Amino acid sequence: MAGRMKIIICLLRNDLRYHDNEVLFWAHKNATNVIPLYCFDPRHYKSTYNFGFPKTGPHRLKFLLESVEDLRKTLQSVGSGLVVRSGQPEDVVPQLIQQFGKDEVAAVALQEEVTSEELDVEAGLQQSCSKLGVQLKKFWGSTLYHRQDVPFDPQGVPNVYTEFRKKVENRSHIRPPINMPNSLKGLPQGTEEGDIPTFSSFGVKDPGSDSRSAFPFRGGESTGLARIEDYFWKSDCISQYKETRNGLIGSEYSTKFAAWLAHGCVSPRKIHAEVKRYEKERTANQSTYWVIFELIWRDYFKYVAMKFGNKMFALNGLLDVQKQWTKNKRWFDAWSKGLTGVPFVDANMREVAATGFMSNRGRQNVASFLAKDLCLDWRLGAEWFEQMLVDHDVTSNYGNWLYSAGVGNDPRESRKFNMIKQGLDYDPQGDYIRLWIPELKGIKGGAIHMPWTLSNAELNQAGVSLGETYPSPIVTAPEWSRHTSRPVSDKVKLISVILHI
Numbered sequence: 001m002a003g004r005m006k007i008i009i010c011l012l013r014n015d016l017r018y019h020d021n022e023v024l025f026w027a028h029k030n031a032t033n034v035i036p037l038y039c040f041d042p043r044h045y046k047s048t049y050n051f052g053f054p055k056t057g058p059h060r061l062k063f064l065l066e067s068v069e070d071l072r073k074t075l076q077s078v079g080s081g082l083v084v085r086s087g088q089p090e091d092v093v094p095q096l097i098q099q100f101g102k103d104e105v106a107a108v109a110l111q112e113e114v115t116s117e118e119l120d121v122e123a124g125l126q127q128s129c130s131k132l133g134v135q136l137k138k139f140w141g142s143t144l145y146h147r148q149d150v151p152f153d154p155q156g157v158p159n160v161y162t163e164f165r166k167k168v169e170n171r172s173h174i175r176p177p178i179n180m181p182n183s184l185k186g187l188p189q190g191t192e193e194g195d196i197p198t199f200s201s202f203g204v205k206d207p208g209s210d211s212r213s214a215f216p217f218r219g220g221e222s223t224g225l226a227r228i229e230d231y232f233w234k235s236d237c238i239s240q241y242k243e244t245r246n247g248l249i250g251s252e253y254s255t256k257f258a259a260w261l262a263h264g265c266v267s268p269r270k271i272h273a274e275v276k277r278y279e280k281e282r283t284a285n286q287s288t289y290w291v292i293f294e295l296i297w298r299d300y301f302k303y304v305a306m307k308f309g310n311k312m313f314a315l316n317g318l319l320d321v322q323k324q325w326t327k328n329k330r331w332f333d334a335w336s337k338g339l340t341g342v343p344f345v346d347a348n349m350r351e352v353a354a355t356g357f358m359s360n361r362g363r364q365n366v367a368s369f370l371a372k373d374l375c376l377d378w379r380l381g382a383e384w385f386e387q388m389l390v391d392h393d394v395t396s397n398y399g400n401w402l403y404s405a406g407v408g409n410d411p412r413e414s415r416k417f418n419m420i421k422q423g424l425d426y427d428p429q430g431d432y433i434r435l436w437i438p439e440l441k442g443i444k445g446g447a448i449h450m451p452w453t454l455s456n457a458e459l460n461q462a463g464v465s466l467g468e469t470y471p472s473p474i475v476t477a478p479e480w481s482r483h484t485s486r487p488v489s490d491k492v493k494l495i496s497v498i499l500h501i
């Protein structure tokens with residue numbers, strides 16, 4: 001392309017950042033003018049594939065609007081800007097090419113994705129670009145390990161996570177983040193940046209904020225980079241991550257990077273580079289490594305999606321496992337509204353509805369409950385999460401759901417979580433339940449995890465009336481009875497042993 005310096009249009013999708021952005025870097029090197037473009041694609045605001053939930057819920061929309069606004073400011077500060085349009089990229093990009101004249105546009109560049117809806121956009125763009133004689137250039141930038149650097153082709157991606165991790169750790173490397181220029185080649189003269197839409201354009205209300213939220217953050221590259229600074233360098237929380245990561249309350253028990261990663265506001269390679277710097281300058285321990293270990297899970301699901309394609313969305317999963325699934329609407333409604341009568345499930349489901357975030361511990365449990373206790377079609381859960389999560393990432397979401405439903409490629413696939421044991425292990429005093437289910441707050445200690453086992457007198461005293469102020473459980477599992485909500489004193493235990501009761 002040397003000698004034919006012209007305009008390059010950079011279609012930004014899940015790479016809403018300036019740092020470590022190869023699309024913008026390449027365009028800057030090869031064009032006289034760069035047009036960073038973001039399209040609010042109407043398909044993202046329609047319904048989920050099978051069950052018709054809104055595809056983008058208000059919490060994620062909020063994060064996205066904030067991220068786009070932040071990126072525009074950052075790009076303006078480096079002498080460029082962000083063109084924003086509402087419409088499908090397959091329509092908007094050719095319109096822009098025509099506006100500037102196809103001979104003036106050297107290329108369209110974008111970051112590649114791996115799942116079908118995103119690949120359809122790429123195929124559509126390829127067609128319209130070819131018709132206009134404009135090159136479409138794709139870059140890989142969403143994973144820690146670059147596609148060209150992993151020691152397998154897509155069909156050879158190991159099925160089991162540990163094997164995947166060991167192979168990439170031993171036989172690959174993580175590239176350093178790309179050093180971006182201090183200023184970016186400007187927009188062509190006369191470019192209209194366009195307004196960023198507001199909530200009302202989507203017919204959605206601003207969800208506001210909830211003081212109980214574990215994710216009290218704004219979207220955008222600036223807040224994402226500030227989060228790394230805080231979590232690593234200011235609070236040193238990273239040095240205890242492995243011990244705290246299964247927490248349930250507050251913003252500091254885990255990194256909370258997921259939403260920034262899902263929107264590409266922060267690059268995984270940037271996080272990796274900061275972990276390595278932290279390990280060199282402060283401390284290297286199991287916790288610092290574990291952040292990378294978790295990011296490799298994220299990579300793993302992207303590579304699994306490349307291998308299995310649309311099987312990732314199939315009821316029978318990756319290996320075509322036949323199971324009995326139901327679509328009991330009453331049960332699904334109870335699950336999604338946090339009214340199953342099982343406090344650990346309900347608290348988590350209420351949290352995600354109120355804030356767009358749920359801890360990993362919570363997600364593992366509510367997913368197991370839906371798929372293994374209620375035997376509901378797991379895609380109901382996945383599509384509900386797709387709507388709700390501020391950090392929805394198609395491969396992490398569907399990959400984890402496949403796993404939880406036992407239709408992925410996991411050797412531990414028959415694993416079923418025990419809601420009561422999990423509640424007592426991770427929320428022994430019931431503080432998390434009291435935070436999200438105020439109607440149970442009169443029940444003291446861990447007994448709050450199984451209100452149905454309390455006597456009428458105890459329930460009365462706590463101001464709880466099962467079936468009225470809080471539901472009776474819609475199902476119970478036999479293994480729950482192993483965990484009593486009452487602390488059994490040693491004396492009672494001894495008597496039981498002696499009497500064999």
Ligand SMILES: Cc1cc2nc3c(=O)[nH]c(=O)nc-3n(C[C@H](O)[C@H](O)[C@H](O)COP(=O)(O)OP(=O)(O)OC[C@H]3O[C@@H](n4cnc5c(N)ncnc54)[C@H](O)[C@@H]3O)c2cc1C
Pocket residue numbers: 245254255256257258259261262291294295297298301358359360361363364367385389391392393394396397398400401404
């Ligand atoms: C049913 C279910 C659905 C999920 N859906 C999503 C989703 O849509 N988007 C998403 O990013 N994560 C998803 N996860 C994975 C995980 O729960 C979240 O990444 C994590 O809770 C986000 O909080 P954090 O950023 O503080 O994570 P941390 O514990 O701080 O982990 C650091 C990073 O590692 C990655 N990571 C951690 N655990 C996983 C995992 N199990 N799978 C893939 N990546 C992981 C994430 O990028 C995360 O930001 C899902 C898990 C389950 C069980």
